[in-house]
Amino acid sequence: MLYATPDWAEQARQLxxxxxxxxxxxxxxxxxxxxxxxxQAFRLVAQDLG
Numbered sequence: 001m002l003y004a005t006p007d008w009a010e011q012a013r014q015l016x017x018x019x020x021x022x023x024x025x026x027x028x029x030x031x032x033x034x035x036x037x038x039x040q041a042f043r044l045v046a047q048d049l050g
Contacts, residue, residue: 002046011040
């Protein structure tokens with residue numbers, strides 16, 4: 001999965017689902033977005049090094 005081409009539509013759907021589960025908690029939304037950003041950056045760096 002780390003080296004697979006990302007399915008951005010599926011990623012966006014999953015992120016939107018996770019954000020909806022935050023139920024108005026701004027800090028939890030920020031943490032969710034930060035986690036998503038870090039995961040994508042890690043994936044891109046791993047692919048670049050590969």
